[in-house]
Amino acid sequence: MPVLMCPPTYFGIEYEINPWMHLEVPVDRAEASRQWKALCATYRDLGVEVLFADPLSGLPDMVFTANAAVVHGDRVVLSRFRHSQRQGEEPSWARLFESWGYEVSDAIGIPFEGAGDALFVGDTLFCGYGFRTDPRAIPAAGRALGVETVPLELVDPRFYHLDTCFCPLDSRTVLLAPNGVSAESADRIRRLVERVIEVPEQVATGFACNALAVGSTVVSSTALEALRSPLAEAGFRVAGLPMSEFMKAGGGVRCLSLPGVGPRDRARSAPAATAEPAARPAGDAG
Numbered sequence: 001m002p003v004l005m006c007p008p009t010y011f012g013i014e015y016e017i018n019p020w021m022h023l024e025v026p027v028d029r030a031e032a033s034r035q036w037k038a039l040c041a042t043y044r045d046l047g048v049e050v051l052f053a054d055p056l057s058g059l060p061d062m063v064f065t066a067n068a069a070v071v072h073g074d075r076v077v078l079s080r081f082r083h084s085q086r087q088g089e090e091p092s093w094a095r096l097f098e099s100w101g102y103e104v105s106d107a108i109g110i111p112f113e114g115a116g117d118a119l120f121v122g123d124t125l126f127c128g129y130g131f132r133t134d135p136r137a138i139p140a141a142g143r144a145l146g147v148e149t150v151p152l153e154l155v156d157p158r159f160y161h162l163d164t165c166f167c168p169l170d171s172r173t174v175l176l177a178p179n180g181v182s183a184e185s186a187d188r189i190r191r192l193v194e195r196v197i198e199v200p201e202q203v204a205t206g207f208a209c210n211a212l213a214v215g216s217t218v219v220s221s222t223a224l225e226a227l228r229s230p231l232a233e234a235g236f237r238v239a240g241l242p243m244s245e246f247m248k249a250g251g252g253v254r255c256l257s258l259p260g261v262g263p264r265d266r267a268r269s270a271p272a273a274t275a276e277p278a279a280r281p282a283g284d285a286g
């Protein structure tokens, strides 16, 4: 399972599009680079191949690759960002997935923020709406990918993307911060998923749910350590990493990672991304 990341070369707070971002609270770029590199190193230690997209100046949130698209098998549905500040990313993500040989669909044409709002539990796509993704985009994405969707209403602006309050760990286990979704949506999750590990609000605001499970290791921010015992009971161990600089932009581990993507046909591999480790982009980042 490769993971797509984008170096934080141009990362910063240049606008405010979620309640975490404050122009007067800038990012420490050197620290951001250290945190991002530690995440890459953690993935590699877990045996995950890390692929890099080329960062572009003027697109400070490109580092959040989770928002590029949602992917299933050979098919990709590209994001249509709600805010103009991020729409400049769209052509790069389209080029990357096309060059990788995916069947790319962007037919939706209404706001849809990719794997930030659309997460698979098994083969079912759980989709958040209310802040970024338009609810009408959800059935359209499901049709394009040929999968069933479960719409979930997000209700707390701090949890503006589904991946800030909900995280599938395997096909029968999820993390859920119930205050991020409506009561009906929380009940729907509890009905559909066998094991729901509930995350207290103050743990979720530390971006604990913004996690990626690599086998039985859950990689997330240091806030995840509060869930060590329920996770251990469910058979998971915790890898908690400092994410302070990315949290200033409203992001954490999962936002920085788009798992399960890469060249479908290595021969047509993208000029816009590289699997080279010491990566020039990673090197540039700090």
Ligand code: ARG
Residues within 6 Å of the ligand: 017, 018, 021, 061, 064, 066, 067, 086, 115, 116, 117, 161, 163, 164, 249, 250, 251, 252, 254, 255, 256
């Ligand atoms: N500043 C970015 C935005 O507001 C953060 C995106 C975080 N990504 C995520 N998948 N939750 O769009």
